[in-house]
Amino acid sequence: MTAPFSVMLFAAGMGTRMAPLTADRPKPLICVAGRALLDHALDLTDVPQVGRRVVNVHYKAGMVRAHLAGRDVAISAEDPLLETGGGLRHALPILGAGPVMTLNTDAVWHGPNPLTQLAAAWQPKMEALLLLVPPAQVAGHVGKGDFAIAPDGRLTRAPAQIYTGAQIMRTDRLGDVPQDAFSLNLIWNEMAQRGGLYGISYDGRWCDVGRPDCIPLAEQMLQAPDV
Template structure:
């Protein structure tokens, strides 16, 4: 179990957001406002609420605008991982980002996925995930959500969550879950990773093959905004939560 709060994170924010065009023709996806708040700020706030003080954020699409926004974000010390020259995909971006932090355990967050409706007075979803992570048994711990508590998702079931908390790729089973876009891992997991672009799914599958991919089910409602049509639905869910309806 993690004995001290995690204080460092990597936020993956360099994607092109092609499915969100034409909105992303004029701005980076993480800065698209959802209910008046830039998408990435939901994730940054969640990290700050969990006790994180320093985060690496990778940038590529409209990188100057991302840097300006992140420089003004008040709650975290943010380090830029510059991918202007070449997109590194999820795995390459994560390895490069981790190299800018201290070796050790860290959060990993996707900038375009977030959640609302955590229970007040209880540990946050990220704090629960950190407390669950045990590097002796696990390569990674993933935050997960049941399909019925997702908004804007395409309906895909990512993993099967077994009674002992282990994850496997979903084929069948009675506890399918969606990957909610947050991970806790030890930076040494990627020590053997290539230095160029690669997909983090390689490490998910490697961990599954060793029985070392685990998951925790989050509280609240999970939101993704992949297309322009998903924006009104996301904002309606946020409005319902804010009014308690």
């Protein structure tokens, strides 16, 4: 890479799967091992490969704004909710041109920094590079998997490895989508058809913290010996 990537941290969702804990706070401010999920995610961005940081907000946005006050983090406010694709497009004036990283805030990691791993693997020929994890290295996730990685690194839809919520992607195609709110899955499917969707496997362990019962699983993983 020649310059740091801007990173979009998704933090605007309603957190319905995390109820009742989200009755009085947004999901990114729920604590795991004594720290907010959003802070766990922001820790990952404190590396040379990351430049500008943007957090999107919607549900209980004032609480997220207050939590981030005084930090070098920009806010992208959404009203109404725009989903992942629409939210990323809405934030592009802040993120800037060029490929960007995106990171979900409802997960914790144990092992190498995932953003560093992505930056090291990024190549100009790629339209997007998704970080996946084998099921044996996952906690808290319900599902059979999202993608299979071919020998050349290209991705196809298959119940094999699980998408972790971390990626690098080019954003020039986002403007082609007519609707305001849309999922990044729409863009990924088009990239896959063109042969531009790539993936790599994460070298550590990952926990999806989408439900209250996932919190003790995440804390147990964080306390485990280094992998």
